[in-house]
Amino acid sequence: MTKNTTKKPPITALSGEISDLDLRLLRIFKHVVECGGFSAAEVELNISRSAISRYMSDLETRLRMRLCNRGRAGFSLTEQGSQVYKNILKLQEDLERFRSNINAVHHRLVGNLHLGLTDSTISDPNSRITGLIARLKELGPDITITLETTGPNEIERSLIEGRIHIGILPCHQELPSLRYHELYREKSYLYCDRTHPLFSYSKEQLHRSRLCDHDYVAPAYKPDINLLKQQAVLNTTARAYQMEGIANLILSGHYIGFLPDHYARQWVENHRMKALLPEQFCFETPFMAVKKNEAHPHLLRDTFLQLLLDDYSQQAQGA
Structure with missing residues (x-):
């Protein structure tokens, strides 16, 4: 009797439809990477370290690959883990683009707006960010705002990587992948x-x-x-x-x-x-509103940027 030696194709990880569980596990993994380990992510995610470890093991099982090293030597990503993280950022960008396109169809401001600010600008009378956020919330009461305060270099890096939509920062250099709009000095x-x-x-x-x-x-x-x-x-x-x-x-x-x-x-x-x-x-240092230099529309980002530019233009004309 002839034995069938035909090999079956390997099962592809996450084959078929991506479930809500898959997305949740990927989000948790993203937080762990950006926090630099399980301990810091425990505070960020408000779940126990043992639960995070279990979720990471589940994700590694589903993906059939080892994503990170953890133990006495500390937390570090494997090469496969680095690739998965980069693809999560791309997935997040694609989801934001999809949400923005749907918003544009309905002409309705919903979704998430991620902003990056440098520290110590709240005492500057020229910084009108608080009033402009209030106006944006009036236009879209259901939007969610994530505000990150960090250094100019980190804001530019986050813009390039697609983690934030608009940065307001002192301009010490202009990068070709970003678009700059001067607001005040x-x-x-x-x-x-x-x-x-x-x-x-x-x-x-x-x-x-x-x-x-x-x-x-x-x-x-x-x-x-x-x-x-x-x-x-x-x-x-x-x-x-x-x-x-x-x-x-x-x-x-x-x-x-x-x-x-x-x-x-x-x-x-x-x-x-x-x-x-x-x-x-x-x-004097020029403060700029900065976004990624890309052609993709994003209704929420573009609306807030236009609010910024219109407000500072009116202020300049009235000065």
């Missing part, structure tokens, strides 16, 4: 704390050469050309990624550093800080 000065040796100097006593003898804290992200020129003569011995970090180092009394005038005002008015040679050490 922020003015910054060089400050020191009242316990710093330079605080007691009068204008007549203070000269540029004296500043070179003191430690300076620089922003850790790439600054624009205006700041590069200003800090070229200073003695950089510390760096910080956000304004709060720069302010903390200045308030230690051991560093001088640049801060936006609106952010430093709270300490200046309490005589805790003062600007050093403000006629010489100052610069």
